[in-house]
Amino acid sequence: PVQAGIINDEITRLKGLHDKKVYAVVEETCASAAYYIAAAADNIYVDKASLVGSIGVLMDGFGFTGLMEKLGIERRLMTAGDNKGLLDPFSPQDESQRQFMQNLLAEIHTQFIDVVKRGRGDRLKETPETFSGLVWNGQQAVALGLADGLGNLDYVAREIVKAEELVDYTRRENVGLRLAKRFGASVGEGMFLAARAAGVQLR
Structure with missing residues (x-):
């Protein structure tokens, strides 16, 4: 959400500064952070089969306490600060910490929702599922x-x-650099194989 928010803010700033319209064009997917960014555009265009939405926030992880108990592994965690071991996957989940993180995610979700509502305005036909994390075609x-x-x-x-020509600003690797990398990799592989054949160990 941080990087998406920075880009969204910058698009909004530059639109105002230069009085320019911005159009977002979606090909395969415009979900989650991508939609957060696209919401800054004046208009969003999609393919009929594009995936759009996923307006939600998630944080995932694992819990290994049951497995550790079966294997007889003892967790030794030392912290300075009652919550420094927050979300430690090798410790039992603390309910107060879980609730703290849930509230944190809910606040970030609200920020996301506000950005979408501001960007889409009256065009948005909000339903109970709009901000549930679902995607639509x-x-x-x-x-x-x-x-x-x-x-x-x-x-x-x-x-x-009404553009007369398209300018693609996609950053592309220099052809010479790409060939040099490929050539360098081939030379390196050849040296390794030759050294191995000669019984030399490379360290």
Whole structure:
């Protein structure tokens, strides 16, 4: 949520600073943090089969206390601070700590919801499931007001932005660097095999 929030804030700031419209175009998936970011756009376009939504927050982990007991393993945890061992997977779950984390996640969820409501405004057709973490296909997302219409990148550029040409700003690795890496890996592998054949150990 932190990185998504930073990007959302920056898109919002730059839109205001330069008085520019921003369009988000979804291909495969725009869920969770991706939707958090897209909510800053003026309009969101999706494919009918795109997956959109997942407006929720999760924190997962494991608990090994039962397994440790079966194996006869004793956990020795020393902390300075009553809650420093918060969510330690090798200690029994403390109910007060669990509730603390649940409240923390609920607050972050509320932040996410506020961002979506601010971004979508009156277009959002809120239901009890809107902010439950579910995802919808593109057609459903448009009907729910999570997106504005169906369209791919070329369609939005041509019909909405009226762009004469597309500029792809995707960062790509330099061809020379890519070849050097590949060549370097081949040389390294060849040296390793030759050394192994000669009985030399590489350390």
